[in-house]
Amino acid sequence: MNKLLLSSIYLFNPLWRSLGVEPRHLYTIVETKLIMDGRRKGAISYASNRAKKEVKGQDVLAMAMFGLLGLLFMFFLFALRYRPSGLFVYFSGYMAFLAMTLISDFTDVLIDVRDNYILLPRPVSSRTVGVSRILHILFYLIKLIIPLAVPAMVFLVIADGVLALLLFVPLMLIATIMTLLLVNLIYLALMNLTTPRRFKEIIHFFQIVFFGISFAGYQLLPRLIGANLGGDINLLDNHWFGFAPSSWLAAIWSWWLLGDTTPYIYVWAVLGLLSPVVSIFLIAQFLSQDFNAKLLAFGEGGGTHQNRAKKVKTDQQKARPSWMTLTGNWICKNTTEKAGYELSWRVTQRSRDFKLKFYPNLVMLLVYFLGIFAVGSGNFRERMEILYEYPMMYLGVLYFSALISMSGNGLTSFSDQFKSAWIYLANPVAQPGYLLSGAYKMIMVRFFIPMYIVLGGLTMAIWGPLIIGDILLAMVNVLLISICSSALNTNNLPFSLPWEEASKGRSFGLAILTMLMSTIIGGLHFLLAFYFPIGVWLMIPLSGLLFFRVLHYYQNFSWRNISLN
């Protein structure tokens, strides 16, 4: 695909030359950027990134993934039989996906300050660099839009005929142009409001949110639409939707193909037809110039001179000790464990890779919890009544949190700065097990317990206060499962392995083991709660004792138990 796109560059040589762009330079820069695209990690595929070897047909694979997503979007056209309603939801999803992909997946490419050191010192005109950036975005979009749109195009041809397809293609184009305007505006707003470093942090936050929304959309939307909307409902009847540009596109369809001349439909359709012209004018006339100027300033800001130190308030500077210090003092047995606890706390707080890999798990748990409400049909109260009739459903959610806590523990072994792990070896650490248990306690205190309190609270709100014994036992059991899993699996010191190691089957084995333990212990809990409810309360101290026994064993890991890489 890249070769095909690249060879198209030379077809426009006269155009490039008339613009003052050197075609060979343009080809070289775009070719290099496309190679880099194929090797960089994106928000969509970050779970399987970092392969050092070139994977043939990676582009085809990515396009197939977008094709699958296109099928999911097509489902809206299928489920909502009144076509403008289906198109409204389709274009809303498409525009949101495109905007989020551009922001989360492509920002590092657009704001690449290395260009300033690698491209700017070479004899390449600024126009060539500017056009190469536009072509790069265009090629990226082509690879994304075509597979996304094809399923809907096929569906529309079959369902509504060729005329529908002829209208759908320009509507997709308008949706794309409007999204580009939106993204451009978001970039400029962020660039004006924030520093380069903060900007990237906001974008990283977008990546996490993007994953969460994608996952939630995948899990929940089909069920909700299937249950609530269905049939022939006309969503455009709701005039508030007129604020969403996707409704303007649906209105064009209503007006053009269905002959709907209701005044507001007519106004929306005109807005839809005018929007690409206005968008292109705004982008070309104002935004792109401002964007390039800001980008240059960002590049300079990314250099050595203007990097401001990231100040971190120490406990001495604060009026009160931090939550980390307080909890560390309280739960850590000695200075080694506290060192492991505080180091893990700080690194996980500031490591982008950790956040990108772990936070989506938290989102996933929340989505699964929300997924419970998608069971059955009716309003909220009716759904709650149905849930109340299945009292043991909450045990599944509570034990599912074991997977989250364990994934956090597993991830604390990995870091980009894994070579910094020399500090453990260069210092007199007698019992490295305390470093491991420090990291374990950090995950529990910082992530698991707060998350479990929320989860337990929500569960109790639905099923009533009588299940408090179950909530407590499940918590102690999850602590037990996670410490067992850590003791059996985690023999690498915190942040001492490169991320490449994370994809070598360790996490999979860990997940299977955790699931197995959760199922067995959760199953026993279920039987106890069902046949011998008082046994739930009796089991809490027993499980607690067992937990502390395993923790003690883990803390006593010696250097012989530690795997050194």
Add this chain to the structure above:
Amino acid sequence: MEPIIRIQNLQKFYGKKEVLHGINLSILPGQIIGYIGANGAGKSTTVRILAGLDKQFNGEVSIKGMDVRQDALAIKRIIGYIPELNEIYDVLTPKEFLLTVGRLHDLSDETILQRSTDMLVYFGLGDQLDNRMDTFSKGMRQKVLLVSGLLHNPEIIFMDEPLSGLDANAVILVKEIIVQLAEQGKTVIYCSHNMDTVEKISDRIILIDNGKIIADGPFEELRRNEGDSLEKLFSQLTGQSGFEQTANAFTQSFSKPEDRYE
């Protein structure tokens, strides 16, 4: 002889902070210029301006009679720039990276591959041509950067800490390369904290402090007493002294009572 680089009243501001205070310089062709100064003195900023990376400055800067703002492209054809920051597209292989750089200088692929392979072999990276650079050490990346700055046979070479991360043998090799490039008539502007190297290879030393040039000339002229090193001269000129007392105070920290957790 006509100067190849001429800088007149160069001023640079970062926000309200003035980092270059009206620098004036003329550099003749074929010289090795050791451009030294403390951290934040303004060395890299000057070099970035000369290499055409930064056009936001006051004053006149010309290379071979061409204005760096007006004739940026023509100037970039004759200069080579090796940045301080070890910035590289590290997901590429050295071969891919050097092909990109070489093509931007309009070299044919045959020339790029021939030259870059030879140069990387001399640097001991002959077996790394097709490996991605994100697994490279800092020294290996620095070698690739050095090759990228020299690949197109530039007349003027700006090197910002070129020995950063290199092993001892590579340092000797790079020093020798710099000397031989100057013998071929090329001009080398060499920024470094490594006083020993600067002292040994530079024809002329320029010392910048707080954005002002405070010394300029061959080392033999600059040193005040026989036996003085550039390191000592640097400390004297930048007003830094009393290192012995500071070191003494530092080591005395251990004499204070200590407390350890049991």
